[in-house]
Amino acid sequence: MLLGTLVNAAAIVGGSLIGLAIHERFPERVKTIVFQGMGIATLVIGMQMALRVENILVFIFSILVGGVLGEWIGLERILNNFMNSVHGRFRSTDGKFTEGFVVASLLFCLGSMAIIGAINEGLNSDHTLLFTKAILDGFASIAFASTYGVGVMLSAVPLLLYQGGITLLAAHARVLFSPVVVRELTAVGGALILGLGFDLLEVKKIKVLNLLPSIVIVVILALLFG
DSSP states (O other): OOHHHHHHHHHHHHHHHHHHHTGGGSOHHHHHHHHHHHHHHHHHHHHHHHTTOOOHHHHHHHHHHHHHHHHHHTHHHHHHHHHHHHHHHHTOOOTTHHHHHHHHHHHHHHSHHHHHHHHHHHHHOOOHHHHHHHHHHHHHHHHHHHHHOGGGGGGHHHHHHHHHHHHHHHHHOGGGGOHHHHHHHHHHHHHHHHHHHHHHTTSOOOOTGGGTTHHHHHHHHHHHHO
16 A cells, blocks of 8 residues: 555665765755755745645635644754754764755655645555656655755655555545645645745745644644635
8 A cells, every 4th residue: 555655765765875975076066056956946846736725714724823833842943853863873974964854854745746646545546646756756865865965865754654644544534635635735735845945045944844733734624614
C-alpha cells in the first residue's frame, strides 16, 4: 500500500547523496543562483495551489487558528532544538543543516502531488502520481543537497510519516478525503509553500513551521462547513 511513498523516500535519499557528492564543486555564485531559482519556483508552486481555494472563510480561519496554535505550542522552537541536537550527532559542519531539513521537508510534503498522490494510493492503490513525484523529488534533492547539505536527506523521514499517514488514512477513513477537503487542504498547503518561498528569497521571514497546524484545522473546518 505504501509502495509509492517508499519509492519517493528512496529517490530523495539517492538524489541527496548525489547532491552531497557535488556539494563542494559548486562555486558560491552558482549556489546563490540555484537558491534564488528554487525560491521563485516555490512561489509559483504555492500560488498555483493556493488559488484552488473555494471557501475563503475556511481558508482564512484555518491559517489564523493554525498559526495561533502553532505559535502557542512553539513548533519552530521545538523542531529547531531537536534538529540542532541531531546536527551534533551527525557532527556536521554544515551551517545550513536545519534549514535544509525544514525547507526540503515542507516542499516535499506540502505539494499538491504529495496530498493527491497519497490519497490516490490509499483509495485506489494507484501509485502512478507518487512514482512521478519520486522522479521530480529525486532531481530536486540533488539541487537542494548541493546547496544545503545533509539535512536535505533527512527530509525523507517526515515524508514517510506524512505521506504514508495520508495514504493509510485514505484507505481506512475515506470520508475524510472528499473532493472539498482535498481542495481546501491543497489551498492551505499552497499558502504555506508561498510563505516558504518568501523566506527563501529573503523577502520576509515567515514562521512557516508554526503555521503547520493549519493543515489539520482545514480538514476539520472543511468537513464541518465545506
